[in-house]
Amino acid sequence: YTGWLCRSMVSATTYTLVGVVNKFLTVLLNTVVWDKHSSPFGIFAVCVCLLAGTLYQQAPKRDEVRKSVQ
Numbered sequence: 001y002t003g004w005l006c007r008s009m010v011s012a013t014t015y016t017l018v019g020v021v022n023k024f025l026t027v028l029l030n031t032v033v034w035d036k037h038s039s040p041f042g043i044f045a046v047c048v049c050l051l052a053g054t055l056y057q058q059a060p061k062r063d064e065v066r067k068s069v070q
Helices: 002-009 012-033 040-055 062-069
Strands: none
Touching: 002 012, 012 040
């Protein structure tokens, strides 16, 4: 129920970001604590995904695009 409570308190984008950061911290903890951990390429791939997520923007609504073109 905690996930639903959190989802009702924040936007969908924030909730997704919290999930991604949670996965990143899990990979980081796995790398630090245990012997069998992610490869350097795997950690790099996670960083690329996080960077791509920060560059993401929602597409403008069609009405806004039409007004800006005219």
